[in-house]
Amino acid sequence: MTTGRVNPDFRLEDQGITGLGNVSYNLIEPALIEAALKNGEGHLGRGGAFLVTTGKFTGRSPKDKHVVKTDSVADTIWWENNAAMSPEHFDVLYDDLLAHMKGRDFHVQDLTGGADPAHAINVRMVTELAWHGLFIRHLLRRPEPDALDSFTADFTVINCPSFRADPAKHGCNSETVIALNFDRKLILIGGTEYAGENKKSVFTLLNYLLPEKGIMPMHCSANHADGNPVDTAVFFGLSGTGKTTLSADPSRTLIGDDEHGWSDRGTFNFEGGCYAKTIHLNPEAEPEIYATTSKFGTVIENMVFDPQTFELDFDDDSLTANMRCAYPLSYISNASETALGGHPKNVIMLTCDAFGVLPPIARLTPAQAMYHFLSGFTSKVAGTERGVTEPEPTFSTCFGAPFMPRRPEVYGNLLRDKIAKHGATCWLVNTGWTGGAYGTGSRMPIRATRGLLTAALDGSLGEVEFRKDDNFGFDVPVAVPGVAEVLLDPRRTWDDPESYDRQAAKLVQMFADNFEQYVPYIDDDVKAAALG
Ligand SMILES: Nc1ncnc2c1ncn2[C@@H]1O[C@H](COP(=O)(O)OP(=O)(O)O)[C@@H](O)[C@H]1O
Numbered sequence: 243m244t245t246g247r248v249n250p251d252f253r254l255e256d257q258g259i260t261g262l263g264n265v266s267y268n269l270i271e272p273a274l275i276e277a278a279l280k281n282g283e284g285h286l287g288r289g290g291a292f293l294v295t296t297g298k299f300t301g302r303s304p305k306d307k308h309v310v311k312t313d314s315v316a317d318t319i320w321w322e323n324n325a326a327m328s329p330e331h332f333d334v335l336y337d338d339l340l341a342h343m344k345g346r347d348f349h350v351q352d353l354t355g356g357a358d359p360a361h362a363i364n365v366r367m368v369t370e371l372a373w374h375g376l377f378i379r380h381l382l383r384r385p386e387p388d389a390l391d392s393f394t395a396d397f398t399v400i401n402c403p404s405f406r407a408d409p410a411k412h413g414c415n416s417e418t419v420i421a422l423n424f425d426r427k428l429i430l431i432g433g434t435e436y437a438g439e440n441k442k443s444v445f446t447l448l449n450y451l452l453p454e455k456g457i458m459p460m461h462c463s464a465n466h467a468d469g470n471p472v473d474t475a476v477f478f479g480l481s482g483t484g485k486t487t488l489s490a491d492p493s494r495t496l497i498g499d500d501e502h503g504w505s506d507r508g509t510f511n512f513e514g515g516c517y518a519k520t521i522h523l524n525p526e527a528e529p530e531i532y533a534t535t536s537k538f539g540t541v542i543e544n545m546v547f548d549p550q551t552f553e554l555d556f557d558d559d560s561l562t563a564n565m566r567c568a569y570p571l572s573y574i575s576n577a578s579e580t581a582l583g584g585h586p587k588n589v590i591m592l593t594c595d596a597f598g599v600l601p602p603i604a605r606l607t608p609a610q611a612m613y614h615f616l617s618g619f620t621s622k623v624a625g626t627e628r629g630v631t632e633p634e635p636t637f638s639t640c641f642g643a644p645f646m647p648r649r650p651e652v653y654g655n656l657l658r659d660k661i662a663k664h665g666a667t668c669w670l671v672n673t674g675w676t677g678g679a680y681g682t683g684s685r686m687p688i689r690a691t692r693g694l695l696t697a698a699l700d701g702s703l704g705e706v707e708f709r710k711d712d713n714f715g716f717d718v719p720v721a722v723p724g725v726a727e728v729l730l731d732p733r734r735t736w737d738d739p740e741s742y743d744r745q746a747a748k749l750v751q752m753f754a755d756n757f758e759q760y761v762p763y764i765d766d767d768v769k770a771a772a773l774g
C-alpha cells in the first residue's frame with residue numbers, strides 16, 4: 243500500500259502499537275477512496291462522492307462515552323450519566339483493543355484541531371476503516387505537507403469498529419465504547435461505525451482542555467458578514483437544530499458548522515469541514531449543501547441510493563433519519579479561508595421545540611441568555627441517538643451535554659464574561675414546531691427562520707416593536723417585514739389557544755424543575771431571569 247508523508251521517528255511502533263497488518267500514513271483523498279473501494283467499504287457515487295452504509299453498530303448513546311477518572315481530572319469532570327471509567331478498566335480495554343488490532347490493516351491521519359495556531363492540538367487518528375480516514379481528513383484540519391515531517395501527536399484516537407467492548411470487563415455500558423483518557427492522551431472507540439464519533443471525540447477533548455486557557459469552547463456554527471469578520475454570529479444548538487443549515491447562508495461567509503472556540507482574539511473553528519444532515523435535503527432551501535452531495539470525495543453516510551444509477555433518495559429514512567454528508571469547508575463557495583472570525587456580535591441559541599410553545603425568535607438579556615444556555619432546552623432529533631425515533635424534548639445543558647465534560651457553570655461563566663466584555667446581542671430561535679406540538683403542528687419553515695435571522699444579524703430587527711412573552715419574560719418581535727405575522731405569536735398558530743396555554747404552563751414548570759440543579763452555582767440576576 244502506498245504511504246503518504248510521515249515523521250520518520252513517529253510511527254505507530256514508536257507509540258507502542260505493534261503487530262498490525264498494513265498501515266498507511268496520511269494517504270490523500272483519492273488513495274483513501276481507492277483503499278475503501280478495495281476493502282468493499284462503499285461505492286463511488288455521483289461526481290466521485292463516496293457512498294457508505296454503516297453496519298448494525300451505528301447506534302450510540304451518551305452512555306457509551308466515558309472519561310477515565312484519573313486523579314488528575316477527577317475533581318473537574320462532570321458528565322451526563324456520570325459515565326466515568328476507572329483507569330484500571332481503561333488499561334484492560336486498551337490491552338484488549340491492541341490484541342484485537344493485531345494483523346489488521348489501519349489508516350493513520352495526522353491532523354490538527356483548531357484553526358488558531360495558538361490553540362491548535364495535534365491529533366493522530368488511527369482508523370480501521372479507510373472511509374473513516376477520508377471522513378476525518380475532511381472534518382479536521384490538514385497540516386501543510388512539510389509539517390508532517392515533524393508531526394507528533396498531542397492525542398491519539400484509535401477507532402476500531404470491529405472491536406466489541408465487554409461491559410463487565412471494561413466498565414462500560416454496552417459493546418459500543420468511546421473512552422477518553424487525559425493522562426494517557428488516548429481516545430479509544432469501538433463497536434460503532436457512525437463517523438460522527440471521530441470528530442465528536444476531538445471536540446470533547448478540546449471542550450475539556452480549552453477552558454483552562456480562558457477559551458470558551460462552543461457547540462455552535464459560525465459565520466460573518468461578507469468581508470467583515472467583526473460582524474460574526476455564532477449559532478449554538480444540539481444535533482439537528484439547524485447549525486449547519488442556517489450557517490450556510492449565501493449572503494454571509496461560513497466560518498464553520500459545528501465546533502468553535504472563543505478566545506481573546508475572537509472565534510476560531512476547531513474543524514476543517516462540515517457534517518450536514520441530508521434528510522429531505524432540498525436544492526432550493528439548502529443549495530450549497532445539496533451541491534456537495536455530488537462532489538469528489540464527499541462522504542455520504544447511510545443514505546438509500548439506486549444501485550444502478552447511484553441516485554440518492556433524500557426522503558427515504560429507512561436506514562436512519564441521521565443520514566449525512568461530510569465535506570471540506572472549501573466545498574461551500576463562500577466559506578472563510580482562515581476559518582477565523584471576530585468576537586461574536588450576535589449569539590444565537592437554536593432550540594428545536596417539539597412542544598410548539600416557543601416563538602420563532604426572542605431577544606434575550608444577558609441573564610436570560612445564561613438561563614437558556616444552562617437549561618439547553620431542545621429536542622433530540624430522530625436518529626441522533628439509539629432509541630430516539632421521534633423528536634424527544636430534553637434539557638441538554640450548553641446545547642451539547644454529551645460533549646461537555648466539565649461542570650456546566652464552567653462554560654456558562656466563560657460565555658457570560660465574553661458576552662459582557664464584547665457586548666454581544668443574544669437571541670433564542672425556535673427551529674422546531676409551530677401551530678401545535680410535534681404530531682399536530684408543523685416544523686418551522688426554514689425560509690421564516692432565515693428571514694428572522696437575517697433581520698437579527700443586519701440590525702433591522704432591533705428597530706421593530708417587541709412584546710414581553712407571558713411565559714418566559716423575553717422580548718418577542720410583533721411584526722417583521724417578510725415573515726407572516728401570525729408565526730411570531732405561537733399561541734395564535736394553535737387551533738385551540740387554551741391547549742397552547744396548558745402546554746406552555748407545562749413547559750415553564752419543566753424549565754423550573756430542571757433549573758433547580760444550577761441555582762447553587764449562579765448569580766442573582768440569572769436567578770431573577772429564571773423567575774421570568
Ligand atoms: N426552520 C428550520 N431551521 C433549520 N433547520 C430546519 C428547519 N426546518 C427544518 N430543518 C431541517 O432540520 C435539520 C437541521 O439539521 P442541521 O442543520 O444539520 O443541524 P445541526 O447542524 O444543528 O446538527 C436539517 O435537515 C434541516 O433541513
Ligand SMILES: C=C(OP(=O)(O)O)C(=O)O
Nearest residue numbers: 438480481482500517626
Ligand atoms: C455529529 C453530531 O453533531 P451535529 O448533529 O451537531 O453535527 C452528532 O451529534 O453526532
